[in-house]
Amino acid sequence: IRAALQAIPADCSREEWIMCGMALHHAASAEGNLEMGFALWHEWSATGAKYPGERALTVQWRSFRIKSGWIRVFTGL
DSSP states (O other): OHHHHHTSOTTSOHHHHHHHHHHHHHHHHHHTOHHHHHHHHHHHHTTSTTOOOHHHHHHHHHHOOOOTTOOOTTOOO
16 A cells, blocks of 8 residues: 555645545555554655645544445545
8 A cells, every 4th residue: 555655646636635545544444453544644645745734634534434435445546
């Protein structure tokens, strides 16, 4: 997953950034390791000029919920 994130600029649109976060949340939920998923999203997000800070990232992460039709790691941008 880390290698895939490196192929996506962290300065992407907000919509793409949210989709990446949702995909990471979904993958981390499936593995039972939300902390790892958040750490990857935080690490990747921090490389961009639009990085909103850890607090904003945490608030956004906590807003993600698993739903039918949800964004997943294999969902294309």
